[in-house]
Amino acid sequence: MAAPMKGFLKNKFFTFCQCFKQHDGIRVHSLHKRSYIKWKDMAERSAWETHYKSSDQSIDWLLSYGHLKHVILPAISPIMRENVSFKIIDIGCGQSDLIPQLLLNDLNNTNAYCTDFSYHCIEQLRNKFHQLNIADNCTNGNTRQDVKSCNRLNFVNCDAQYLPFQDETVNCIIDKGTTDAVLKDVIKGKKIFEKIVCECFRILHKDGSLIQITDEVPELRVPLLELVFSKFKIQTTQFSLSFKIIEDNEMEYYVYFIKKG
Numbered sequence: 001m002a003a004p005m006k007g008f009l010k011n012k013f014f015t016f017c018q019c020f021k022q023h024d025g026i027r028v029h030s031l032h033k034r035s036y037i038k039w040k041d042m043a044e045r046s047a048w049e050t051h052y053k054s055s056d057q058s059i060d061w062l063l064s065y066g067h068l069k070h071v072i073l074p075a076i077s078p079i080m081r082e083n084v085s086f087k088i089i090d091i092g093c094g095q096s097d098l099i100p101q102l103l104l105n106d107l108n109n110t111n112a113y114c115t116d117f118s119y120h121c122i123e124q125l126r127n128k129f130h131q132l133n134i135a136d137n138c139t140n141g142n143t144r145q146d147v148k149s150c151n152r153l154n155f156v157n158c159d160a161q162y163l164p165f166q167d168e169t170v171n172c173i174i175d176k177g178t179t180d181a182v183l184k185d186v187i188k189g190k191k192i193f194e195k196i197v198c199e200c201f202r203i204l205h206k207d208g209s210l211i212q213i214t215d216e217v218p219e220l221r222v223p224l225l226e227l228v229f230s231k232f233k234i235q236t237t238q239f240s241l242s243f244k245i246i247e248d249n250e251m252e253y254y255v256y257f258i259k260k261g
Ligand SMILES: C[S@@+](CC[C@H](N)C(=O)[O-])C[C@H]1O[C@@H](n2cnc3c(N)ncnc32)[C@H](O)[C@@H]1O
Pocket: 042, 043, 044, 048, 059, 060, 061, 062, 091, 092, 093, 094, 095, 096, 115, 116, 117, 118, 121, 158, 159, 160, 161, 175, 176, 177, 178, 181, 182
């Protein structure tokens, strides 16, 4: 997990930030502050709260909007229907600008939810994106020309194991580096991963998709996902699994598409 953010919003709202992997954790450097999270603590809310309290600079883990737009849009366009509101959620959004960028540039009539279990992270994001006026766009009318019609951006402080959404009400869920972080906890990680995947499956529409963006190779991630589905008696006819590889800076990243139905 070492890619700095490359989106164009960086220049406007954020300061450059970088991640460095160390043997027992990850160090995040920004111009003014630095933070250190141990691998073993990456499933802990308190560790992330400390991180976001000490650093309010933006960072996009793994890949950014520029890399992902071309793989996410083809995957979701078949399930976007004209005049029907589309619902997309980022679980463990951190300071990523992926969802705001999709709203600003590509999506119409979309209700988007940036969610994270860190209170400070969500408050920082809310303050940053308040300037874009996309949160109130539907009710107050378009205030910016570049904002697509009737988009709403919401910020929710919640644990991805207990998502505050009703069954089968969400079209797309993005997990970029969140279950990766959880899985770094060798004791509790797999259990939390299972709960998060099941919770996503509960809230997804019948033709909805969970999209996981990770640096975990298919030899590890695919059996892990299949294990969750077999454990919770989700039949192979109830989902389909595929993935794409994206190369950047001599690193390979994987985008897994878990489609319900
Ligand atoms: C590696 S960062 C990725 C952040 C962001 N998705 C990105 O790509 O830049 C992991 C994020 O997941 C959040 N997180 C970890 N476990 C979580 C959980 N159980 N529920 C919600 N958020 C969680 C952390 O607070 C952190 O913001």
